[in-house]
Amino acid sequence: MDINMEGNEDEAWVDVKADAEELGVDETFIDAMQHMSRWNGHWRRIARARTWRVRVARQEEAWGRVLDEVIKAYVCWKYQSPDEVESIASGRSADNEPEQTYDYTVGVYDIFTRTTQLTIQRKGDSISPAIDLIRHGYLAKSPTRPSVAVAIATLELLYRLRQRKPSYSIEAFAKVVCDYYNIPYRRYLQEVFADTFEVYLRIIWHVHKSILEALGWGTPDWRVKNACRACCYKVRRHNSCNSNLENEPPLRFGRLIAMDGNNSLKRMATAAHRVAGDTRSLEDSDYFLSSDFVNRFANEVHGRATKGPAVKHKGQDSDEDSDEDLDGPETEGDPTDGLHPSNGAAAGNEAQDARRRRLALCVKNWKSAAKDEKKKMWAIFDESGVFAAACCHGFVLWIMDMVCSGELAKYPFAIVAKTLELLGERPLIGYNVGCTFSVTTERSSLGPAFTAAGGAFCVCAFHGYSHSYDCQLEFHPNVIEGAGLEDLETMERLFSMTNALASVTRYASPYRRRLFIEAYLWQLDEDKHLSLGTFLLNNYKQALHIVDQQANDYKQAMTSLGITTADLDQWEVEQSNFFSRLGEEEPYNVHAIAYVERLQELRDLDSRRQRANTNFLSYIPGEGVNYTRDLAATRRAETEHRHANERYERVYADVCALKIQMGLVARWTTTSPEYVAVMKYLKERKYQRALRKLQKLVTQRLFELQRLNVAQTGYKMRTHITKSLQTWCKAIQAAITSLNAAAAALVPPRPPINWSEIGGYQFLEQIRRAEEELLRLNVEVRRLHTAIRDERILFNQTLVRLNDTNDSLFGPVKEFIERRRRVNNHLLSRIHDIYKLPGFRGTRGPGTREGSAPPENGQDLDPDLVPDDDAAHDDEVDVLEGDEEQDALGHLVEFISGLSTS
Template sequence: MYEIPVFTSDTYNNTSYVRSGYLPFNPLLNKSLVSFQTIELYHHLFMRCPRLGIQPFVRALCDLQGVRFKNNLSVQISAAYDLYIRLVEGVRLKVRQALGRDSSNWRMLNNCPCCQYEVVGELELAIRMLLGIDGNNSLKRFQRREPPSEDGKSLGPEKEREDNRIGGGDYFLQPEAVDLWDESQWHKWPGWTPKERSPKIPCEDRWSNLKESNTNRTFGHFDVNGIFGGFCRHSFTIVFLDMIRTGEHSKYMLALLNHFMSASREDRQRLGLPENPSGSLGVGYDIACGMTAKIIRSPLNDLAQKERLSMMIGLLHGYAHNRLCQLSFLLLYIQGAGIEDLEVCERYFAQSNALAPVTRYMGRFRRRQAIANYAYHRDNMESYHNLSRFIVSNYKQALGILSRSRNTACTLRAVGLLDVKNAAVWLDEEKAYLESHQDIPEEDTTKSSYYLALGKLWECQDELRRARATFRMESGPPSELNIDHANQLRQMVNKQEMEAKLLLDVQSLEERLGLQRDQRWKRDSEAWNSARELVQTAKYRKAADKLEGLTVARIFELSKMNVAGTGYKMRQHIGDAMKKRSKAILSALEEYNACAASLKPPRKLLDWDDILNYTYLSEFNFLRESRADILDKPWAKPAVQEAMSELFKLIRAGEEIDRLHVEIKRLLTYMKEEEEYFATVVRRHRDNDEPLAYQIWLHGRERSRFNEVHRTRLKSIQKLKGFTVSNSHFFQPGIGARRQTVDGTEVVDAEAEGQNPNNENSDESETEDEEDERTEAILTIANDPV
C-alpha cells in the first residue's frame, strides 16, 4: 500500500512518498476495486465538510467518469471506506503503542497542551483547568423499525441489521458505565447513603433540563437523542456520551465527571504526584446551580470534594439565571476564572451539527465512527491550530480591559465605592438577603389564599343575593314555568352550590390561620389591606417574571443570529419570531406597568427603551423587591451594580493574564519536547521497522506543522501595547513535569517534585495574596487624583 519512504537527516522526504494500492468492496468477491487515493480524498473532504455524504461524492465520481450512477456504488464505496478507517485506526494504534500512549485514558488526560502539559516551577492557578460540558440533540440516530401498530399507539419492532462492532474508541463512554449514574442505581454504589432532598432551585422553572420528568422522555423513532460532551476551554475533546432514549438527563453529567476525575486521580497516583490537586477543577454547565445540589446528594460527592470540583455557569446562559445563582456560579464573581466564558460547547456543536444530516440514518457503529473521526480531526487540525490564536486574542482582550482601569476608578469614585474591598462585602450582603427571601413564608401564602378565597365568597354571595331579588316565582308547578324563569332558577341553584364550596374553603383556611368565626376579616380592615398588598406584590412579581422570560428569549435569538454558520433561512425565521416576540413584550410591559402602579408606594414604570437596555437580566431581580430599605442599599442601585461589574472584570482580566502566561510556557515547552521525543522514537525504529518509523513521523507532523505558526503568533504578544517586559521569561520553553523517556513510559522529573509540591494550603494562601495585590492596585488608582 505504501512505498518505502526515503530517509534524509532525521526527516522523511515527503516528495518521494506516493500512496498507492486498491481497496476491495467485498472481502470474498473482489470483482471491483477502488483506489486508495480516492477513498483517502473522500475522508479528508468529509473531515473538512461533514455534510458531504458518500452518495453525493459517488455521484460526482460518476459524472467525472461519464457513467450512470447506481445505488449499489454507494454501498460499495461505504464498505471500502469502512476498510480504510479500519486500516487507519490500526496504524494509529501501532504508533501509539510505539510512543507509549496506548492506555485507554491517555488522550483524554493529555489532549490539550495548554491545559494539561504541566511545566516545572510554573505559577499555580486557583483553577487548574476549565472545562465546558453540555448536551446536544442534533446528532440523533434514527432507529429502523417495522410499521407501527394498527391503532398507531405503539412503534413497530426493531429491524436493525445485527452489528456487534463498537465504534468511537476512547472518544465515547459506553452506555453501561453511564447507566450506573442513574438516580435509581445510586443505592448500588458502596458506601453511599441517601441524603435529604435539596431545597427548590430558584431557576428550576426556567430550564427544562432541570426537571427529571422532562429529561426522561423518549423521542419517537430515535434510538439516540443526541450526545453529551465535555471539552476544555481550548475546544479539545474530553469524551462523548450517547443520550439513549432520554433527554439531557443528569446521569450523563455525573458519568462524564466521574470518568474524567477518576482517570485524573489514578494518573496522579501512578506518577507518584501528590494525591490532592493544587487547584480546583472548573466545570461550566448551563444548569450548574441545580447540578451542584444533585452532585452533593449523589455518590460522586466524595470524589468531587477530593478533586475540588467547582461548578460554574457560562456567560451566555449565566445572565438568564436568577440573581442568587449568578452570585454563586457566574464566572464574573469566581476567583481565578479570568475572562473565560466557558461557552465552548455552543461553539463546538455549532460546527459539529453539520454531521447530523449524514449520521442521522447511520447504524450505531458507523455513526460513532464518524463522530470520533471528526473529533480526532478537529482536535489535531483545528483546535491545535487555533491554540496560539486563542491565546493572542484573549491576551489582547485582557490588556484592553486593563487599559480601562483609570476610567473604572473614576466610576468607582462616582458611586462612592472608594474602598474596593467593599465590593466583596456588598456581594455577600446581597447574597445573604436573597437567600433569606428565597422562599415565601408559609403564613404569607396562607393569608394570600384566604384573601382570594374570601373575596370569591363575597362576590358569589353578592351575585346570589341579586339572583334571589330578581327571581319571581309564579304560581303553578315548575313544569309550567317559562324558559327564562327556569334558567334563572338553575343559575340560582348553581350559585348556592358554589357558595357552599367556597364557604368550606374559607373555613379551612380560617382553621389554618387560627381565626374564629367572629374574627373573619372585614373589607378595608388592617389584615385585609395587608393581605391585599401581598397579593398585589405577587401579581407584580409574576408580571416581572413574564416580562423577563420574553426578554431572555429575545436576547438568545439575537445571539443566535450572530452565530457563524446560521443560514439565511434560519436568520429570516428568527427575525420573524422576534417581531412576534416584540408584540408579546409590549403586551407584557403594559401588564407589568399596571401591576407596578397598583402597589403602595407605586413602583418604577418601564418603557420600551428600558427593556432594550436590559441586556444583563440581573436588573430584573431588583424590580421584584418592594421594600424601600432594600432599594436604598448601595448594592441595589443600578449604577453601583454596573461599577462593581467593571471592577470584577478588571480583576478577572489580571487573572486571565496569569493563566495565559502559564499556557504560553506550557505550549512552548510542549512543542520543543514533542519534537525532540518524536525524532528520538523515529530514530529508534528506523533500522528495525522503517514503515512504522515513517508512520510515527507522519503522526508527529499532524501537529508539528503548526508549531512555527504558534511561535510567530506568541512572539507578537510581546509587541502589544500594554505588555509588561518583565513577563518575557514566560515566552521561553521550560521543563515538562511529565516528560516521556525513549521507551515511551511517563516519568515525573525529579526537579518537578522538588519545585511543585502542590500543597493545597499554600496554593490558597498564594491566590489570596494575588487577589489582595490586585484589589490594592485598583484601590490606589481609585484614590489617586485624576
C-alpha cells in the same frame, strides 16, 4: 448466498430455523411463517437477513486476517520511494529477479485518471488480492475475490471532504464519481464506496496509532491527559541562579470542563422482527466511553414517580406502547432528581430546605422540556443522542451514547468519574443544570471523592441567565472565583458542528456511526490545536482591555463615591441575602399591601358611588311623549347607582376585615406613616417586576437569535423567527418604557435606561474575572510554548531513531511531524504576539515540564522553529456579525444581569 427452497423444503426450513436462532428471531414466528403460503415472501426476508449478517461477519473475519499486511502495504505504497514501490508492484525479488506471477483484473474507480479496469501482477504465494491491489494504490471492496476496487487517492478526497463537510454523504460522492465517468448513477456504487471507505478509515486510524506509539504518545488515555497542551502541560520554572525549582502560579481550578447532552446524533432502530446484519462494535475507541462503564452509575439516582411518559427501553415491543405503560415511574433518575426525598434529600435545617426549593425552581423549564423528549419516539431510536465533555479550549474529552433514553444522571456521573480518575484535582465543571446536579453529586457515591478533590459545578453562562437570581449569585461563572472570563458554553459550539453528522449517521450501523463520529472528532481536535494560539491571544486582549481601560474608572468611581472594597463585599452579601428571600413576603407585609390596595380601591369606588348617586337623584325625565326612552335612561341610572353601592359595600367589608385582622385601631390615611411605607414598597415592587420582565424578554430574544444562526434552518422557519424578533424588539422597547416609568416613581427616582448608555456599563465581577483570566492565560501560554519546544526535541530524536533502524514507520512519522511543525510555527507566532502585548504580565519563553529534566544546553534555542510571519495576516478572530441594535442588546444583557433590584 441464497437459500434454496426447492427440493426438500423441510430441510431448508431446518436451516432457516437454525440461522434464525443465531439471529435472535423468535421460533414461533418462523413456525407461523412456515405454514403461510409461499407467495407471501416472508422466507425471503429471513434469507436476506441471513445473507447480510453472514456476509458481513465473513468479510470482517477475512479482513481481520489480512488487515495488518494491508496496512503495511499501504505504508509501503504511500511512503516508500517510487523505485521501491515499482519493484514490489512488479513482482521482483530482492535480487531483482522476476518471480512467478499471474494476471488479475478488477474494475476500478479513480476520478483522477478515470481508469475503468486494472490488471495487476499477483505473486503465486500472495495471500490476498487486497494486498496486491493496495501496492498499486487501490483498495479492494473485498479481501478475498474482489471484482472492484477504488483508488486510494479517490478515497482520500472523500475523507477530506467528509472531515470538512460531515453532512456530505457517500451517495453524493458516488454520484460525483459517476459524473466524472460520464455514466448514469448506479446504486450499487454507494455500497462500494461505503465498504472501501470504512476500510480506509480503519487503515489510517491504525497508521495514526502507530505514529503515536512511535512518539511515545500511544499509552492508554494519553489523548485525554495531553491533547490540550494549555490544560495539561504543567510547567515548573527553572531558576539558573538558584538550584530551587519554583512551580507555576497556583490556579483556583486545575481544569475547566463543560459537559452536556445532544439529541441530534440519533440512530434509527431496526423495525420489529428485523435483525441488523452488521453486529460489529467499535471496541478500541479513543473517544467513546463503554456502556458497561456508564451503566455502573445507573442506580445512583432513582427517578421520581410522576405521571407522564416513561422511558422506552431497548427491546420493548411496539405492542406494549399503551397508555398504561407510559404512566409509571422511571427506574433511572435524571441529573436533577437528587433533590427529591427518595434520593436522600431528607428535610434538613430551614436554610437547606429553602436552598433546595430555590434550586428546584431553576430546572422547572428544563424538566418541562425533558418531558417533550420522553415520548414513544424513543422506541424508534437505538441511540437517542450523545452526551459529551470537552475542556474550555474545545478539545473533546469523552463522548457516550444515550441509549433509548433522555439525559439520565448516569451520563454526567460517568464524566465526573473519569475526571476524578484522570484529570487531577480541582475541576470546575460547567453544566446547564450544574446547580441541581451539584446536590445530586453530593448524595451519590462520587460525592466524597469530588469534594475531596476540590471540585465544583457551575451553570454555563448563557443558560445561567435563565436561572433564578439567587442561583446566578452562586453558580454563574461570572461570580465564581477562579473561573476567569470563561463562559463554559463549549458544548453548544461543539454540537453546532457535530449536528451536521446527523444526516449521514441516522441510518448507519452502530459500528459505522461511531467510526464516522470518531473520525470527525479527531479532525475537530486537530483544528482546535491549530487555533489554540489565536484563542489565547484573543482572550488575552479581551482581559487586558477590561483591566486596563475599566479598572481605573472603577477605582476613580470608588474614590468619588467614598466607598471601599469592604463596602462592596458587604453589599454583595446583602444582595445575596435579598435574592435568597425574593418572593417571600412576610405575612404582615402581605396584609398591609392588601389593606392599602383596598383603601385605594375604596377611595376610587367612593367617588364613583357619589357620582352615580348624584346622577340618579338629579335625573329628570325629558319633556315629550317618548316614554320608552325616558324609562330606559331611568333604569340605567338606577342600575349604575345600585352597582356602585354594592361594590363599595363589598370593598368596605374587606377593609374592615383586614383592619380587624391587622389589629388596627383607626383606618390608615394617605398621610399615615404606615400607608406611606407600603406605597413606597409597592413602587419598588413595581420597579422590580418591570426589571424582571425586561430580563425575561431579553433572554427570550437571545434564544431566538441563537436559533436564527443555526445552520440549515429552513426559509419558512427563518421568516417566522425574524417576525418573532421584531415582536420581541417592540416588547423590549415597551418593557424599557415601563421600567423607566417605574424608576421615575421611586423616591429618590432611579436613572432611566436607554440604548445609547447601556454599552458603557461594566461590572465588578467582570473586572475581577479579568484579573483571574490573565493569571490563567499566563500559565497556559507558557505551557503551550514549553510543549512546542519539547515536541521539537522529541521529533528530532524520534526521526533519528527510526531512520537508524530503517523502520517502515519513518515515512508516516515524518509526514506527521512536518505538519505538526508547521502548526507549531503558527502557534509560536501567536505566542510571540502575546509576548508583544503592552500589558503582558507573564514569563516569556518556555519552561520545564513537571516530572521531566530541564533541556540540555542549546535545546532551548530552536533554529527550526521560527514564527510564521504570514500567519499574522490570517488571524482566526471570532467576530459576531450584526447591526448596532444586536451589539446594544448584548450590552443590555450584561447590564440587566448586574442591576440591583433592591
